[in-house]
Amino acid sequence: MDPSDTPRSSPAQPAPETICARPNLLPGSSSTPLVPAPQLSVVYRFEGLDHVDAVYQGQADGFVYARDGHPNASALAARIAALEGAEAAAVCGSGMAASAAVLLSELGSGDHIAFAEQLYGKTISLIDRELRRFGIEATGFDATRPESLAAVLRDRTRLVMVETLSNPLLRLPDLPVLAAMANKAGAKLVVDHTFAPLLCRPLELGASYVVHSGTKLIGGHSDLTLGLVAGTHEEMDRVRRLASTFGLSGNPFESWLACRGLATLPLRSSRCCATALELAERLTRSSAIRAVHYPGLPDHPDHERARTLLHGGFGAIVTIDLGDRHRADTFIRNLGQIPFAPSLGDVATTLSHPATTSHRGQEPGLLDRLGITPGLIRLSIGLEDPADLAADLEQALATLS
Known part of the structure; x- marks a missing residue:
């Protein structure tokens, strides 16, 4: 018989392989850390089937799998929502992932989006090239001329997308006017706020969604890649579900880094x-x-x-x-x-x-x-x-x- 096959008489003395493989739970403490720790676990453990049912059904707090949500994303989202005066927020893997999550959660085949021609180049490529493969129509307009938006609005226009400050010529559209025009047409205004965090609150000016590339000024140190979206509870629930399904979610460590950057x-x-x-x-x-x-x-x-x-x-x-x-x-x-x-x-x-x-x-x-x-x-x-x-x-x- 191979010595490794010999059963151990005492379960209190596990084999080295078992000791190495099984993680220890953190020791209990009556004090709490001043700085929240990054929670890097991909998956979470449950007491049994009733427990996992309760978490999935929203009857108990908890996390299941990091792509669906994790503590660091929840902490970051809560701060972004408060910063933007929103009901809720969601964390995505990049600024482009955040924009994609909003667009894909709101648009379907036959719908139309009006986009500012001044948008970031990759955002234009996403809207004017990739979304067309899904049967979504798109038309550009000059965000600094409201009459330009009026000329492209349609019955099937669902979204209007602009930037607070355009990249790279820093043009500033009249956000309240564009929001009113979009809402009157039955559309929602999406504002990419990457260039101007803290300088205004687009949601208070009539926007339905505010999007950030957290990689930029919010992260602040060129050491993370994240995207952020803020809006209503209903909108963010839909964005989070879509982000999980499409694999657009942000990871724990970079969410933790973004909270650190947000402090300054x-x-x-x-x-x-x-x-x-x-x-x-x-x-x-x-x-x-x-x-x-x-x-x-x-x-x-x-x-x-x-x-x-x-x-x-x-x-x-x-x-x-x-x-x-x-x-x-x-x-x-x-x-x-x-x-x-x-x-x-x-x-x-x-x-x-x-x-x-x-x-x-x-x-x-x-x-x-x-x-x-x-x-x-x-x-x-x-x-x-x-x-x-x-x-x-x-x-x-x-x-x-």
């Missing part, structure tokens, strides 16, 4: 907005720059609307137009301290080139209409000293002359 969001937002305004004003004085786009500048086409709708600043993004691709590339290569990193919202300042990153692959005609030129540079302002950032930018601009 007000401080970061205030500092970045102030620095962005200061730099935008300085950059307008540079002869090397064709145009500076920032809603805090008096000559921005939506400046007065921004003064009315936004509170606490005009955002952390400043976009400049250097004229052509060669000048943009020269500028990028001479910015030793500000990296070319195609995202935004980090604690450190970064830059991106929309024509080759966020809007890559879009129709040239659309880029022309939006003013997204090969010379456009999008700056995501971080927490550095404004004078240091100004010096970095000015020395790179000097190389263009």
Whole structure:
């Protein structure tokens, strides 16, 4: 007989394999941790069949499987809902997953969505290309011109989707007017609020859904990928079910990281907005720059609307137009301290080139209409000293002359 087959006389002395395989439960404690811990378990244990029935039927609190929900997502969702003045919120695997969850939960074959042509390039691809495969019609409009929306609304329009501040030219639509128009037509307004957390509450302005890429300013450290949606209890129940079915849910560790980032969001937002305004004003004085786009500048086409709708600043993004691709590339290569990193919202300042990153692959005609030129540079302002950032930018601009 193999010695390993010999039964053990005492179950109190399990084999090493058993000791290694079975997890210990956490020790009990009359005190609680100050910082909630990440709950990384994929699955949860039950006392028996009645217990699992009660959890599934909502008669008892609990979790079953991480794709359906977990404590860290619940904690993050509760804070996002409170932040947006919503009844509830949901956590998805990315900003695009959050947008997809909303679109797929509201739209079916034969339905129509009106989308702002100023949306993020991947969002346009999702709406105007992928959703068409499901028999969903889509029409673009200029979100800064309400009459443009009126011209595309149909009987089957179910959603209207815009951004609070557009990517990358930072145009600000009249959200209350668009919401009223959508609601009158029997549609819901969806607002991608990624560029402007804390600066306004789209739900209070008439939107039905607010969507965030939590990867950006909410996470704040370029170390997580998440999406967030807020709305009514009924809407969020539907979004969560769909996110689970399509595999769009966010994971525990990154939900925990997002809660950590959220704690400093007000401080970061205030500092970045102030620095962005200061730099935008300085950059307008540079002869090397064709145009500076920032809603805090008096000559921005939506400046007065921004003064009315936004509170606490005009955002952390400043976009400049250097004229052509060669000048943009020269500028990028001479910015030793500000990296070319195609995202935004980090604690450190970064830059991106929309024509080759966020809007890559879009129709040239659309880029022309939006003013997204090969010379456009999008700056995501971080927490550095404004004078240091100004010096970095000015020395790179000097190389263009």
